[in-house]
Amino acid sequence: MQLEAIPGVGAKTAAALRELDDPAATVESGDVAAIARAPGVNEARAARIARGAIRRRHGDDGRVLATDRARELYREAIDLLRERTVTDYAAKRLETFYPSASASRIAEAQAFAADATDRDPDPAVREALADCAPLSDPPTVRVRDRCLATADAETLARAESAVPELSVETVEDARDISELGRSYASVIVLDESFAGLDVEGDVSVRPDALETPAETVPERLLAFFAENRERLEAAAAVHEAAAAAGDPVSGGDSAEEGDSDAGPPVDLDRLRDALSRLDDDGTIAGDAELDRLTGAVDDLDAAVSTAASVADDRLREAIRERDVTIEGTDFLSLVEQGARVDSLLDRELADEYDAAVDAAREHLADALRLEPEEAELADRVFGGDPSFPVEHDESAVSRLRTELSAARDRRAAKLKADLASDLGDLREPVEALVRDALELDVELAIARFARDFDCTIPEVVGPERGDAEAGGDAVAGFRIEGGRSPLLDVDFADVEPVDYAVSGATLLSGVNSGGKTSTLDLVALVVVLAQMGMPVPAESATVERFEEVHYYAKSQGTLDAGAFEATLRDFGDLVDGADGRLVLVDELESITEPGASAKIIAGILEALDDQDATAVFVSHLAREIRDAADFEVAVDGIEAAGLVDGELRVNRSPKKGHLARSTPELIVEKLADDRGGEFYGDLLEKF
Numbered sequence: 001m002q003l004e005a006i007p008g009v010g011a012k013t014a015a016a017l018r019e020l021d022d023p024a025a026t027v028e029s030g031d032v033a034a035i036a037r038a039p040g041v042n043e044a045r046a047a048r049i050a051r052g053a054i055r056r057r058h059g060d061d062g063r064v065l066a067t068d069r070a071r072e073l074y075r076e077a078i079d080l081l082r083e084r085t086v087t088d089y090a091a092k093r094l095e096t097f098y099p100s101a102s103a104s105r106i107a108e109a110q111a112f113a114a115d116a117t118d119r120d121p122d123p124a125v126r127e128a129l130a131d132c133a134p135l136s137d138p139p140t141v142r143v144r145d146r147c148l149a150t151a152d153a154e155t156l157a158r159a160e161s162a163v164p165e166l167s168v169e170t171v172e173d174a175r176d177i178s179e180l181g182r183s184y185a186s187v188i189v190l191d192e193s194f195a196g197l198d199v200e201g202d203v204s205v206r207p208d209a210l211e212t213p214a215e216t217v218p219e220r221l222l223a224f225f226a227e228n229r230e231r232l233e234a235a236a237a238v239h240e241a242a243a244a245a246g247d248p249v250s251g252g253d254s255a256e257e258g259d260s261d262a263g264p265p266v267d268l269d270r271l272r273d274a275l276s277r278l279d280d281d282g283t284i285a286g287d288a289e290l291d292r293l294t295g296a297v298d299d300l301d302a303a304v305s306t307a308a309s310v311a312d313d314r315l316r317e318a319i320r321e322r323d324v325t326i327e328g329t330d331f332l333s334l335v336e337q338g339a340r341v342d343s344l345l346d347r348e349l350a351d352e353y354d355a356a357v358d359a360a361r362e363h364l365a366d367a368l369r370l371e372p373e374e375a376e377l378a379d380r381v382f383g384g385d386p387s388f389p390v391e392h393d394e395s396a397v398s399r400l401r402t403e404l405s406a407a408r409d410r411r412a413a414k415l416k417a418d419l420a421s422d423l424g425d426l427r428e429p430v431e432a433l434v435r436d437a438l439e440l441d442v443e444l445a446i447a448r449f450a451r452d453f454d455c456t457i458p459e460v461v462g463p464e465r466g467d468a469e470a471g472g473d474a475v476a477g478f479r480i481e482g483g484r485s486p487l488l489d490v491d492f493a494d495v496e497p498v499d500y501a502v503s504g505a506t507l508l509s510g511v512n513s514g515g516k517t518s519t520l521d522l523v524a525l526v527v528v529l530a531q532m533g534m535p536v537p538a539e540s541a542t543v544e545r546f547e548e549v550h551y552y553a554k555s556q557g558t559l560d561a562g563a564f565e566a567t568l569r570d571f572g573d574l575v576d577g578a579d580g581r582l583v584l585v586d587e588l589e590s591i592t593e594p595g596a597s598a599k600i601i602a603g604i605l606e607a608l609d610d611q612d613a614t615a616v617f618v619s620h621l622a623r624e625i626r627d628a629a630d631f632e633v634a635v636d637g638i639e640a641a642g643l644v645d646g647e648l649r650v651n652r653s654p655k656k657g658h659l660a661r662s663t664p665e666l667i668v669e670k671l672a673d674d675r676g677g678e679f680y681g682d683l684l685e686k687f
């Protein structure tokens, strides 16, 4: 796939995306976190790219949100969903849902949302999600005790890019390799031509080394798992909490196999076992033998010195307790400084000296927890010529250190290789483990949204289906039953349900504060959510799959000539446009004086009616507009049941074919009733 073919992806972004392992598949997967692993692509941008890929796949040019107010409503819808996520990932991922005019896209998103709404948002799962985050790639670790070697320039370049963790050295012959063997603990030769090479040291010829990074640089895998330990543990906890709640995470992978109860994509015990063998810095943890060897190397000097003190103390004690007879000649040489005390020690205190040396050896072996064959080496540290204080043999210490360090490194390398081989099998499945946990957050947010606002999955019908349907039931426009807007300034529990259906161009009249604007908001929200494939806050809803939604909010006061002209031009463009539009306009009359407004609105409605657009114009001038229009304009009304204690009692569902009485008319009527008299009666007649 040409990445540049995705809307919104230019040459620079495409180049960044090409750094991903499988750019096309990643972009198509909609996995925002995976896309965001491309250099310089943050999650918000990744969501836009994923959305672009969806659009391209569905041949959807994305013009549904045609006005500022329509876009605002979409944001409000998205915010209601995003507020219900736990992870940043899910919040970003929800942005890939957008109102689409493509039947296939809506069907795809609806299928996802339908599964999501079946979920049971469990508090324990939510809690587990709190620490969940996408996996991240740790910075490249440098490994200095190992190198790659090749005689071939092309292989060199390949090796440098495939294994940036290791130095890649150029060699010409076996001598070069043998020299490398002296500088590095191990050398991996990449050229087949060196097979059978016999040089000293840990040198292996492995032409496949670049294809088996787990063996060549186990540190890479270890660093990855160490870096992501908490994320992996969190994802594992999410899977377990979901399973315990009886609503297991059904990952994409297992679902494909048709087995939604297949369990997590990774054996969690195995993952935890592997993680327990790994330290946070990517080294091996929890191996007693490695700890012993590491400790022995680290403590060697200190242990030698305390062992010597142990011997000294014993010897001092022994000397103190002994009467030593010194022969005259010895005494003489002592006095003359010629004789060494050592010979005296040797002769007079041989047994005590041997005992002291044994004590030193024992202490050293104990302190360093040496194995018998190591202890043999350690024995050589003490026991040279007798001296006081007792001296140690530095070259024996150094040999012991070399042996212990080599044993430690061998042990670490083996454990690293074993662990890397175990983790290698888990590398891909953990991607799915984490992705499924994060996707669950997306689903649970939709489930909570649906529950919080008593939602239903709407029917979104294309004009082609509408035509095929029997007679009057052809679907054009929208039909909402029991719609309750979550955007109102009252508690959702207090929102009164609204039934409203419109097909064609319609005026919506009604008393002040009757809920006309709120009705437009509800219609726009239901249509936008429906075309996003999301559940809508209504008992039932059927909407036409609109190509464009034009929603114009009420303008703040009369416009000056320039702004008025610009607005008229907007509507000029609007009525010139394609079929399949939903036009919602709130009190357009406020842009200019009432008489002119009525004529203008009537004209716009005529044009929209000609186009078979669906339109709802909220207006207080419904009567005047109807009179000015050349066609039979439908008028609906939000009716006041009357004034009760100065408060309006309103039936929030617009009544079809009904011009609602205005608030002034209601008040005049009330005065005529209460007070009687000619004045109020005459006034009332004028309405």
Ligand SMILES: Nc1ncnc2c1ncn2[C@@H]1O[C@H](COP(=O)(O)OP(=O)(O)OP(=O)(O)O)[C@@H](O)[C@H]1O
Residues within 6 Å of the ligand: 488, 489, 490, 494, 495, 496, 497, 498, 510, 511, 512, 513, 514, 515, 516, 517, 518, 519, 652
């Ligand atoms: N369905 C509803 N359930 C409960 N309260 C509602 C509902 N619809 C509207 N309201 C309340 O009525 C108030 C006024 O609603 P809205 O602004 O939609 O009326 P309006 O008819 O557009 O008013 P105006 O003619 O003044 O523009 C809202 O702020 C809200 O408090």
